Amino acid sequence: MGHQPGKSSLNLQTGTAVVFQILLLTHTWTGQSAVKDLPQTITAMVGDDVLLPCLLKPPKDASLMTVEWGKLDLRHKFVHVWHEGQEHGQRNERASLSASKLKHGDASLKLSEVRFSDGGRYRCYFPKDRREYFVELFVGSVSSPEIRLAGLDEASSGVMLDCSSGTWWPEPELLWLDAEGHVLSAGPTETTRGSDGLLAVSSRVTVQKSPNNTITCRIHQKDLKQSRETHVHVPDDFFVVRSSCSVSISFSVLFCCLFLVSASVLVWRQRHLFSAAKKKETTKTIEEQRELMRVEQELLDALKAQMREDLRELEKKLTIQMMAAQNDADEFNKIKDFQEETDTDTETDTDTETETKQNVNKKIKTGLDFKLKEIVMEHNAQLGERKKGYQEIQLDLQKMISGKKENQNQVE
Missing domain, CATH: 2.60.40.10 (Immunoglobulins)
Structure with a gap:
């Protein structure tokens, strides 16, 4: 079979651990006859860090020695073990030793964030010197009421x-x-x-x-x-004050009266405010109507003045045209008189000439009548257009007044 380095290393570690545990048990057993000192009592509050003292006497370098910290009420006994410069078998992560202090024989155990369950008796044991020290840790807890x-x-x-x-x-x-x-x-x-x-x-x-x-x-x-x-x-x-039943009833009645009075005052005040607001709105509406009527009157006055001015202009034009027509008529009469004088002096006029004169007279008269008629028709047409314009302006004013009245009725 070939050599397996990994397996041999594992067997070596397992064997070392077994030997170390046997040594601890041997030291524990032999420690029963170790030198004992009187236990010290240390008090700590929950959550604090505490130092459990353990000092060699006389002081000497213990950094390469074996130091065992145990708690008597624990099942596995050991809390922290220091062996030849290294930590072994550590069962409490909150427990630690100081390597620098061990060189001076100080093997005090530091417990961080102490719990209530940490309370009890601890043993610090040096197997080599067969010396052990006991520390009683008393854990208390306080809080504010x-x-x-x-x-x-x-x-x-x-x-x-x-x-x-x-x-x-x-x-x-x-x-x-x-x-x-x-x-x-x-x-x-x-x-x-x-x-x-x-x-x-x-x-x-x-x-x-x-x-x-x-x-x-x-x-x-x-x-x-x-x-x-x-x-x-x-x-x-x-702090309540004692009172009789009658006093309580009196206070209740008084409270109800005060409540009713307050409610009445509140209602009256609301109505007064509403009435004042309505009156103010009505006054404002009347003033607006008056202003509108004043503007309307001013417009009507302006229209009347304009109409009078237009009538004067038309009358002036008509007078001029009438004068022109009168001049034409005078000219016609002069021509007629001249023709009559000519007829008296000349007896050799023929029927053709007479007919020609009559036709000329008729045309002149017809032309004068047509011109007068045209002047009158033009004058009437202009008067009709202006009258129609004035009527449209009055209709717009009436619509504005009616709309204003409808808005006022909606507000009321």
Whole structure:
């Protein structure tokens, strides 16, 4: 069979581990007759870092020695092992030794973030010198109390307060104090145990009205020499005043009356505001109508003035045209008179000439009549167009006034 380096290395490591465990068991067994010192007691709070002391006497370099830290109530006993400059068999990641301190014989064990379950007796053992040191770790827990309002005690005109703590260990004492530091009489303290073994306490007290009304809840643990307290100020309004049934009824009736009066005042005020707003809107509408009527009157006056001016212009034109027609008529009469004189002096006129003169006279008269008729028709047409324009302007004004009135009716 060929040689297998990996398998041989694994067998070597396994054999070394077995031998190391046998040595530890041998050292533990032989340590029963080791030199013992009186145990030291170390107190730590939950969450703190703590140092469990272990010093060789006389001091010497222990960096290459074997140091065993164990806890007597643990199943596997060992918490931390240092063997020939290396850590072995470490079962607690929060436990550590200082290599630099070991060179001076200091094998103190550091525990980080102490838990309540870390409490108990620890053993520091040096197998080579067969020396062991014991340390008693006492783990305590403290927390600040909290005060809450539990209710009002109408029978005594007092205020009920509850005080409760977080986790404590060992069991603390709960006290109620007034502003002068005097202990108040309170109900029994209730204690509850959590799943982690820590304790919580609570108590209730009924306080009466005082000049200060400042109440203190204090929690004290004498073994740990630790105290925590919380203060609260109770306002005067929280304290109820005793009253008879008649007084209560009177207050109720008075309250109802005040409520009705307030409601009436509120309704009256709302109506007054609405009336004032409506009146203001009406006044505004009337003013707008007046302004519109004034503008309309001004437009009508302007139209009348324009119509009068146009009539004057037309009359002037008509007069000029009439004068021209009169001039034509005068000319016609002159021609007629001249023809009559000619007829008297000349007797040799033929029938043809007479007919020609009559035709000329007829044409002249017809032309004058047609010209006068044309002037009158043109004058009438211009008057009709202007009258139609004035009627359209008046119709637009009436539409504007009607629209304004409809808007006013919608607002009302």
